Amino acid sequence: MSQSGYTYTMSMSLIHQLPQKVQKELEKKSLLKVISGLNNFDVNSVTMISKAASLGGADMIDMACKPELIESITKVTSLPICVSAVEPALFVDAVNAGATLIEIGNFDSFYKKGIIFTAEQVLNLTKQTKELLPNIPLSVTVPHIITLDQQVDLAVKLVKEGADIIQTEGGTSSKPFSAGIQGCLEKSVPTLAATYAINQEFLNNSIDIHIMSASGLSQVTAPLAISCGASAIGVGSVINKLDDLVSMSTVVRGIKEKLEKPLIKKKSLNM
16 A cells, blocks of 8 residues: 555664563564553552553553653553653653653544644654664554555554554544444454554565554454454553453453464364
């Protein structure tokens, strides 16, 4: 889908700087990141979400970019911390406080306020972030409000600017018409479509970069994201909407178990 016509040359990825467990899960295409929310600064809320992530077997916790919050959470979990923001300058203190991965986006919480991010803005944020922290692994979210072709083109440009992980989104724009399993499938369509389209472009251009599908995914649809080309899954609301630790950790465990099992099992032949 890319219209640029360039031959893409990959720079050295910084994935090797992430914890070994995170690298392993990315290679296995089974990494699970639990998202507490880019604008969630409530220590009690983030603490409960982080504990649930740990108990449920998640591989990473994604939280707001606030040093004090990071320091508090490192006391209750040993999970690697990803911090999310749309202001590059905030990442510096967050890294010093213990964050191992920085992320631009996702943008879901801003859409509700009528704030949108264009492809050019995301590209500029990426450039600014790399100038500030050139040696820190970076994940960048592709906004779903632009067309699918534009999402694909932006993903390629972000890789050229040094993004180590491309994250997709789309759950907030999806309006499921059905309940139950069918509703889960309907809600996941935007991020699954973006994941598949971006992955195909990467394959066609020999771009070896991990894709993380996020926004609108659940235990039902997480394996589908992996089938579409994702190496990792980010989940937030499906866990955060619950109000007790047991229920939250149970959902996390259920999603992680789905990621660790292939969607279609190969049958062994008895000769």
